[in-house]
Amino acid sequence: MSVTLTDxxxxxxxxxxxxxxxxxxxxxxxxxxxxxxxxxxxxELGYRPNLIxxxxxxxxxxxxxxxxxxxxxxxxxxxxxxxxxxxxxSAYSIIxxxxxxxxxxxxxxxxxxxxxxxxxxxxxDTAMHSVEDIASPNAIPSVFVNRRYKVAEKHxxxxxxxxxxxxATEHLVKLGHRRIAYIGxxxxxxxxxxxxxxxxxxxxxxxxxxxxxxxxxxxWQLASGYQSAQRFARLPNPPTAIFASNDRMxxxxxxxxxxxxxxxxxxxxxxxFDNRAFTELVRPAITTVSLPGHEMGQTAAxxxxxxxxxxxxxRGIVPTCGQMIVRExxxxxxxxxx
Amino acid sequence: MSVTLTDxxxxxxxxxxxxxxxxxxxxxxxxxxxxxxxxxxxxELGYRPNLIxxxxxxxxxxxxxxxxxxxxxxxxxxxxxxxxxxxxxSAYSIIxxxxxxxxxxxxxxxxxxxxxxxxxxxxxDTAMHSVEDIASPNAIPSVFVNRRYKVAEKHxxxxxxxxxxxxATEHLVKLGHRRIAYIGxxxxxxxxxxxxxxxxxxxxxxxxxxxxxxxxxxxWQLASGYQSAQRFARLPNPPTAIFASNDRMxxxxxxxxxxxxxxxxxxxxxxxFDNRAFTELVRPAITTVSLPGHEMGQTAAxxxxxxxxxxxxxRGIVPTCGQMIVRExxxxxxxxxx
DNA sequence: GTGAAAGCGCTAACAT
DNA sequence: ATGTTAGCGCTTTCAC
Numbered sequence: 001m002s003v004t005l006t007d008x009x010x011x012x013x014x015x016x017x018x019x020x021x022x023x024x025x026x027x028x029x030x031x032x033x034x035x036x037x038x039x040x041x042x043x044e045l046g047y048r049p050n051l052i053x054x055x056x057x058x059x060x061x062x063x064x065x066x067x068x069x070x071x072x073x074x075x076x077x078x079x080x081x082x083x084x085x086x087x088x089x090s091a092y093s094i095i096x097x098x099x100x101x102x103x104x105x106x107x108x109x110x111x112x113x114x115x116x117x118x119x120x121x122x123x124x125d126t127a128m129h130s131v132e133d134i135a136s137p138n139a140i141p142s143v144f145v146n147r148r149y150k151v152a153e154k155h156x157x158x159x160x161x162x163x164x165x166x167x168a169t170e171h172l173v174k175l176g177h178r179r180i181a182y183i184g185x186x187x188x189x190x191x192x193x194x195x196x197x198x199x200x201x202x203x204x205x206x207x208x209x210x211x212x213x214x215x216x217x218x219x220w221q222l223a224s225g226y227q228s229a230q231r232f233a234r235l236p237n238p239p240t241a242i243f244a245s246n247d248r249m250x251x252x253x254x255x256x257x258x259x260x261x262x263x264x265x266x267x268x269x270x271x272x273f274d275n276r277a278f279t280e281l282v283r284p285a286i287t288t289v290s291l292p293g294h295e296m297g298q299t300a301a302x303x304x305x306x307x308x309x310x311x312x313x314x315r316g317i318v319p320t321c322g323q324m325i326v327r328e329x330x331x332x333x334x335x336x337x338x
Numbered sequence: 339m340s341v342t343l344t345d346x347x348x349x350x351x352x353x354x355x356x357x358x359x360x361x362x363x364x365x366x367x368x369x370x371x372x373x374x375x376x377x378x379x380x381x382e383l384g385y386r387p388n389l390i391x392x393x394x395x396x397x398x399x400x401x402x403x404x405x406x407x408x409x410x411x412x413x414x415x416x417x418x419x420x421x422x423x424x425x426x427x428s429a430y431s432i433i434x435x436x437x438x439x440x441x442x443x444x445x446x447x448x449x450x451x452x453x454x455x456x457x458x459x460x461x462x463d464t465a466m467h468s469v470e471d472i473a474s475p476n477a478i479p480s481v482f483v484n485r486r487y488k489v490a491e492k493h494x495x496x497x498x499x500x501x502x503x504x505x506a507t508e509h510l511v512k513l514g515h516r517r518i519a520y521i522g523x524x525x526x527x528x529x530x531x532x533x534x535x536x537x538x539x540x541x542x543x544x545x546x547x548x549x550x551x552x553x554x555x556x557x558w559q560l561a562s563g564y565q566s567a568q569r570f571a572r573l574p575n576p577p578t579a580i581f582a583s584n585d586r587m588x589x590x591x592x593x594x595x596x597x598x599x600x601x602x603x604x605x606x607x608x609x610x611f612d613n614r615a616f617t618e619l620v621r622p623a624i625t626t627v628s629l630p631g632h633e634m635g636q637t638a639a640x641x642x643x644x645x646x647x648x649x650x651x652x653r654g655i656v657p658t659c660g661q662m663i664v665r666e667x668x669x670x671x672x673x674x675x676x
Numbered sequence: 677g678t679g680a681a682a683g684c685g686c687t688a689a690c691a692t
Numbered sequence: 693a694t695g696t697t698a699g700c701g702c703t704t705t706c707a708c
Contacts, residue, residue: 004700004701004702005701005702005703006701006702014678014679015678015679015680016679016680016701016702016703017678017679017680017681017703017704018677018678018679020701020702020703020704021677021678021703021704024702024703026703026704028677028704029677030677030678031677031678034677034678048452048453049453049701049702050394050455050700050701050702051453051454051455051702052390052393052394052399052455052700052701052702053394053684053700053701053702053703054701054702054703055390055684055702056388056390056391056394056684056685056686056700056701056702057683057684057701057702057703057704058684058702058703059684061390063431070419071409071415071418071419071422072412072415072416072418072419074410074412077409077410077415078410080409080410081408081409081410081436084409084434084435084436085436088435088436088443088446089446089450093401093431093433093454094433094434095431095432095433095434096422096432096433096434097422097426098419098422098423098426105426108426108427112427114386115386115387115389116389116431117388117389117390222619248619251619255621277615277616278615278616278619278620281560281586281589281616281620282616282619282620283593342684342685342686343685343686343687344685344686352694352695353694353695353696354685354686354687354695354696355687355688355694355695355696355697356693356694356695358686358687358688359687359688359693359694362686362687364687364688366688366693367693368693368694369693369694372693372694387685387686388684388685388686389686390684390685390686391684391685391686391687391700392685392686392687393686393700394684394685394686394700394701394702395685395686395687395688395699395700396686396687396700397700677708678707678708679706679707679708680705680706680707680708681704681705681706681707682703682704682705682706683702683703683704684701684702684703685700686699686700687698687699687700688697688698688699689696689697689698690695690696690697690698691694691695691696691697692693692694692695692696
C-alpha cells in the first residue's frame with residue numbers, strides 16, 4: 001500500500017542504492033540527470049521515507065523526552081513551549097511525561113523513555129533523585145530546568161533567584177523607600193534562601209539596616225502574605241514598602257493593607273515575584289519580577305542537542321536573570337513615591 | 339554494545355523465534371521450562387527489546403500526535419494532561435506540536451506527524467481547516483477537542499456552552515434574581531451564540547422577559563466587561579445580577595460596580611464563566627462555571643484509541659457539561675440575596 | 677557514478 | 693513445542 005524506496009527505484013530505473021542516495025540527501029555523488037529522474041519518480045509516486053526503517057538502520061531514534069511535574073503549571077508550560085519551539089521543524093520528536101510530583105511516576109517515566117530509546121531527556125521542575133538508580137548518570141544526555149540536580153555534572157538552567165530578588169528590592173530603594181519589609185518563603189526551599197540573600201544584598205549595598213521584625217516567613221500562600229503584612233502594619237514604625245517573594249503573598253499583603261485602611265501604592269508600595277497571570281488583573285496591578293521561561297526552555301533544548309550530537313559543552317549551572325515588570329502596586333507609575 | 343534477541347536466544351540455548359515468543363508475550367505456546375530459561379537469560383543480560391525493530395516488523399509506530407494552539411493556555415494544558423494521563427504506561431508515545439494559531443504552522447505540524455507515521459492525532463483548540471488538503475479526512479484517525487470540526491464525521495469533544503450558560507443563569511434565578519443582565523462575547527464565535535442561547539433559555543423557562551438594554555456585547559476582555567456593567571448601572575431599573583460569559587469580563591464588571599460605589603454581591607451579584615485561576619484570588623472570589631478539561635482530554639484519548647485500534651465508534655459531537663463553582667460574587671454564600 | 681548485497685533487530689509463517 | 697527462514701524499508705560498504 002505505501003510506496004517504498006524500491007518502488008521509486010523501479011520507476012526511475014535505478015537501483016535502491018541510488019534512490020536512497022538521492023532521497024536521503026547523502027553526500028555520495030550522483031549524476032544530476034539520475035538525481036532528477038529519482039526525484040521526479042518520488043514526487044509522482046508520493047514517496048514518503050519510512051522513518052522507522054531509516055532509524056533502525058541508522059541506529060537512532062530522534063526521540064527526546066521531557067519529564068515534568070505538571071504541564072498545567074504555567075511556568076512549566078512556558079518552558080515546554082520554549083523546548084517545542086526549538087525543535088519545531090527538526091527531525092526530533094518530543095515526547096512528554098507528566099509525573100505529578102510523584103517519585104515513582106518519575107522513575108516510570110524515565111524507564112519508559114529508555115525503553116523507547118530516547119536520545120536525551122529534559123527534566124522540568126524535577127529533582128529526579130533516582131535518575132542514577134535507573135541509568136548511570138552519564139548514560140543518557142539530560143538537562144535540568146528550574147531545579148538543581150544534586151550531582152554537579154549536569155546542565156541545570158535555573159532562575160538566578162538571588163539576582164532577581166536584588167532587582168525587586170533595588171527597584172523599591174530607587175523609588176525612595178528606606179523601610180522595606182520582606183515576606184520570604186518557607187524553610188527548606190532553595191528559592192527561600194536565595195531570594196532572602198538578594199534582599200539582604202541590596203540592604204547592605206544601600207546602607208539600610210536589616211530589621212528582623214520587618215522580615216516574615218510565609219508559605220507561598222496568599223494567607224501568609226496577608227498575616228505578614230498585618231504584622232508589619234502593627235509595628236511602631238511600619239515599612240513603606242513590602243517585597244513579597246511570590247505574587248500570591250504579595251496579593252495577600254495588598255489585601256491586608258486594604259483591610260487596614262491603607263492604600264497601595266500611595267501608603268505602602270508592594271512588589272511581588274513570578275509574574276503570574278493574575279498580577280495584571282488585580283487592583284492594583286502588581287509590580288513583579290518575570291522569569292524568561294520560554295528562553296530557559298530554548299536554552300535547555302540547545303544544551304541537550306549539544307550533548308546528543310556529541311559536542312558536549314562543559315556542564316554546570318546556568319543561572320537566568322529575570323526582569324522587572326513595573327505595574328501599579330509599587331507606585332512607580334503614579335508619583336515619585338515617598 | 340546493546341543486547342539483542344539473538345544474544346538472549348544464544349545464552350538460553352534456544353532459537354530467536356522461541357526467545358521472541360517468550361519476550362514479546364506472544365500467545366504461541368512455549369514450554370514453561372524453556373520460557374523460564376529465556377526469561378532468566380534476558381534478565382541476566384539486561385535485555386531491552388528494540389522497539390524500532392519491533393515496530394518496523396509490525397508496521398506500526400505506536401505514536402500519536404497532539405496538535406494544539408498553545409500549551410501555555412491553561413485550559414489547553416488541562417486537556418493535554420487528561421490525554422497524557424490516559425496514555426501513561428501504555429505503549430503509545432505522545433508527541434506534541436504547538437501551532438500558535440497559525441494555519442501554516444498547523445499544516446506543517448500535521449505533515450510532520452504524517453512523516454513520522456503517527457497513528458492518530460488529537461487537535462486541541464484547532465480548527466484545522468486544511469486537514470483534508472494534507473490527508474484525506476479519513477486517512478488518519480483524529481479527534482477534535484474544544485473546537486468543532488467543520489465536517490461532521492469526526493469526533494468532537496466540545497463544551498456544552500448552551501447548557502453551561504443555563505447553569506449559570508439558573509443559579510442566579512434560584513438566588514431570587516429577576517433582573518439578570520448578560521455580557522456576551524463578540525460576534526463570529528460559536529461560544530457567543532450558544533451561551534447567549536443558554537441565557538435566553540432560562541429567562542423563558544422562568545417567565546422572565548428578555549430586555550435588550552440588559553444584554554451587552556463584550557470582546558472577552560476585562561475592559562468590555564467594565565463598560566458593559568457601567569452601562570447597566572445607568573439604566574433606570576438596573577439589574578440585580580450580571581452573568582458575564584467569561585471570567586475576565588466578570589472581573590471587569592465587578593470593578594465597574596465597585597467604582598460606582600456598589601458592593602458585590604450585596605448590591606449586584608456577578609457570575610463568570612471558565613473558572614480561570616484568578617477567580618479564586620480576586621475580591622470577591624468569582625462564582626463561575628468550570629469545564630472538565632482533564633475529563634475532555636481523557637475522552638478524546640479514549641475515542642482516538644478506539645479509532646486506532648479499529649473499533650470505530652459512531653462519530654459526532656460529544657458535548658460536555660460544566661459545573662457551577664460557587665464562590666463569593668453571587669451572594670449564595672452570604673445571604674439569600676434579594 | 678552506479679549497482680549488488682549485507683544486515684539493523686525483530687516477528688510470524690511454515691516446517692518439523 | 694521448537695527451529696528455520698523470509699522480510700519489514702532503509703543505508704552503506706564494497707565492487708565495478
